[in-house]
Amino acid sequence: MARLLERNPPQGAVTSDAAPTAVVLGGGANGLSLVRSLARAGLHPMVVVDTAYDIASMSRYARRAVVSGFEGKGFVSELLRLRAAMPHGAVLFFADDRPLLTVSQYRDAVAPWFSFELPSHQLLVDLTSKERFFQLAQRSGFPVPATHLVKSRDDLSVLPGLRLPLCVKPNSRSPAYDGSFQKAYRVETLAEAQSLCARVLDVVGEVIVQEWIEGTNDAIYFCLCYLGPGAPVCFTGRKGRSFPPQTGWTASCWAAPEAAAELEDLTIRFFRSVGLTSGFASMEYKRDTRDGSFRFVEPTVGRTDLQVELSAVCGVNLCHVGYCDAAKQSRPALKLDPTHVWRDEFRDFLAARMLGTGCSYPPGHRIHNAYWRWDDPAPALLEVAQTASNSLRRSMTRVLKTKAISSPTNKRAG
Incomplete structure (x- = not known):
């Protein structure tokens, strides 16, 4: 209850x-x-x-x-x-x-x-499925990498037709997938892709394989939108780092006004082309270093993204706009201030270590931590406590497994 x-x-x-x-x-x-x-x-x-x-x-x-x-x-x-x-x-x-x-x-x-505010249920389901999204985008001529949905080992025969390296990720998120695999993988060889897909198929039953979009970690951009009865409201940003690098969650990000005109036009045109006219909708992009073009990575529809607070601290508070529309109130005045960074202070440090760099940000920007705030400390304290507890639990599990393997009983049984 x-x-x-x-x-x-x-x-x-x-x-x-x-x-x-x-x-x-x-x-x-x-x-x-x-x-x-x-x-x-x-x-x-x-x-x-x-x-x-x-x-x-x-x-x-x-x-x-x-x-x-x-x-x-x-x-x-x-x-x-x-x-x-x-x-x-x-x-x-x-x-x-x-x-x-x-x-x-x-x-x-x-x-x-x-x-x-939500789109139709069928459209929401379609855009939550990566395979269906790529079909819709490709059909209308939007920039997406070559993509295949693999549902059986027989389907692995399509992989040689894709250009290496490849990206392997779930068609939709599920506890079964999240409990066993990373958010996404970059694989360099056909044999590696076939082996990884086979393991995912055994657990989940389907997996997305697509051509990798070449680009550095900071070549990932996003356009966050709120669509309602008034004009669309958009905010464009870019990632500084992801954790793990290239394939993981946003570790740090900031506004990208230099790309706003192109990405906001592309994002709104796509969503309108599929009939989405209401609620929260966003698109992640990656700039392909081979030709400099932006390509779709994936959308988020109906809910907010992790980076939505960046829009608020930069003066384009999409959540407040959505609230005002739903509550039949006047929308707030919006004025972009792009001099802010939003970061997951724990994972951004780890991502920088993995990349062999420091936690650098654009000069003159104010940093806002995802967890720690002097005026709102409890979320950070709980995050630290939960992380420590999870680390201790994993360590204890490894110790117990090691003891079980090396115990006298097991040695005699062998």
Whole structure:
């Protein structure tokens, strides 16, 4: 059963008592980025809904609501029970694909009680699937690398037709994949690609293989958009580093106004070409060093991206725009200030070490940490505690496995 844990609003909260409550579905770094974006606009306290103790719900700007899961009618029922404690309405934001797809599936039951903007359910499902996205983009002539969906060992016969090196990644995220594999892989040889695909097929049943887009780690760009009844609002940035480099999550990023005109036009044209006209939508790009062109990497639709707080600190607060549209309020005034860096302070350091460089950023930029804030320290403290606990658990597992292998009983049995 859903439980809402009350927390006193932080000093300085400016949300009107009659304003709809901002409700963030899903936590983690994505949820925390969203929470702090809304808090920057004074929209706190808000409610973070998740299934466990989480860094986003530990923010001083949030109250924590615990649900038993994000799937099916059970989650919808728990969500509607939470709504009873919000007499002035509620605006939904999504930081996780699981509640996003559930709310979309049962939107007829949710929409009378919550405000949110989503494309049609079928379009949302299509764009969550990497293989379907690449089909849609290729059909309309947008710049995507050659891509194949491998669903059996027989399908591995298509790999020799692709240009090496290759990128191997899941068609859609799942606990089975996340528990066994990295977000994506760069593979240099055909034999390596076939072996990796075979292992993924055994666990998940399908895998995406595409030609690798050549480029340095800082050649990865993104265009974050909010589409609503007014004009589209966009923010363009680039990654400084990813963790792991090239294939992992954003470790640091900053605004890229020099690429904004090209990427915002390309992004809006693609989403309009597939019929997407409402809600959050973003596209990741990589500049191909072979010809200097931008190529699609993957979209995010319906929910916010990890980098969304960068848009807020740079003066283009997409989350605030989305809230105002959903709450039928006037949009805020926006003015871009590109002199800010958003970084995951833990993983950016590790990424720089792996690349053999320092944690360098554009000169004159102000740095905003993903976790540590003097005025909101609890998320960073919990992240450190959880990381230490996970490291200790992995170390203990290795020790116990080693002891089991070398125990006298096992030696006699051998």
